[in-house]
Amino acid sequence: MNAAQTPPWEQRSTARVLSPARPRKLAKVPFVELADGRLQGVVSSGSDIERVYVSSLTAKDYSFHCSTNNNRPCGGIRSGGCNHLRALADEAVLQYGIARVARYLRADVADSATTGGEVLSAVNAWHQPSAGAPVFSRFLRHLAYLELPASTEPLAELQWFPAGGAVR
Template sequence: MLAVVPPARPRKLAKVPFVELADGRLQGVVSSGSDVERVYVSSVAAGTHAYHCSTNNNRPCGGLRGAPCKHLQALADEALIQYGVDRVARYLRVDVGDGLATGRELLALLNGQAEPTPAAVVFSRFLRHLAYLELPACTVTLPELHWFPATGAGR
């Protein structure tokens, strides 16, 4: 049985509805600040620290001008809340010294450069997670969620 790690701290999902440490990257979906119908898929590779940000249909972020954009900063901020500083730093293979408080500080420690990464895999994983919210409430176990901890009765 796979253990589910609870978030380091509760986080709000409006700005960054999806963040994960997967596929050798810190990656996730970040809402646009100017268009409610647009989202960005942002990522930072572990080890190389290559970063990328684009819309869900692979249009590059206009804020990537030789440095990480505000979407990457928001992603890093939420990753620190979700997973904690130590886990994120260990995953990205970066030494944070005495620690850090913000995604901006984390990104300043990275030595990567912009490198295109396809957004489709991360975005489709996000959409799959959203689909679970549309399921009717039931007590029957969903096979694909058998690893998820039970809540409610008996706790």
């Protein structure tokens, strides 16, 4: 296949970024993702500007966890979640749309559902402590990319395969 036949997305070193379903404010929930079989992210504390919470909800069994970035458990954990998890779910709906979030979590939501709280209500969430460090580490990695100068050159750390070599 020559360059004229190659699709444009294969000729670039960048990936297409999906725009958010609706604009969201990053102050309360600066990081949200659907990854590793979980809805997970970082939620700012409402009482302490220097504290953030790492919250997650697993799609497979609906276990959730919420703790500070230094692994202290959230004091607001109840049987169905906490306010941080609800804020995370609401922002995920803004970022990805309710259909995608519900499909990813395998939640059976009503057609009229519009919020992350309704997604959480549709699942039988239960608390199980889990490690928040990997999620927080990914958040910090995303922040590091914001500090890089604008460039169209590829980033060395994202080039996983040697140029011109076959993957074996």
